[in-house]
Amino acid sequence: MILKLDTSYEFLKADLNTLEDYAVRFRYPGDVAEKDQAQSAYQAMKVVRQFVRQKLGVK
Numbered sequence: 347m348i349l350k351l352d353t354s355y356e357f358l359k360a361d362l363n364t365l366e367d368y369a370v371r372f373r374y375p376g377d378v379a380e381k382d383q384a385q386s387a388y389q390a391m392k393v394v395r396q397f398v399r400q401k402l403g404v405k
Contacts, residue, residue, distance in 0.1 A: 352401075361394050364386055365387055365390050365394065
């Protein structure tokens with residue numbers, strides 16, 4: 347949705363797709379992520395977080 351307002355977020359698509367699974371799939375008991383999946387999600391989160399904080403002017 348943000349891309350309609352600010353196309354600078356385009357490069358985050360892959361990272362956001364990686365994180366999308368974690369918003370629902372692993373929220374509930376019974377399904378767990380493998381170590382490499384968790385590491386990949388953690389790296390994606392760091393990229394997204396840094397960019398969004400920069401856009402918001404938050405240190």
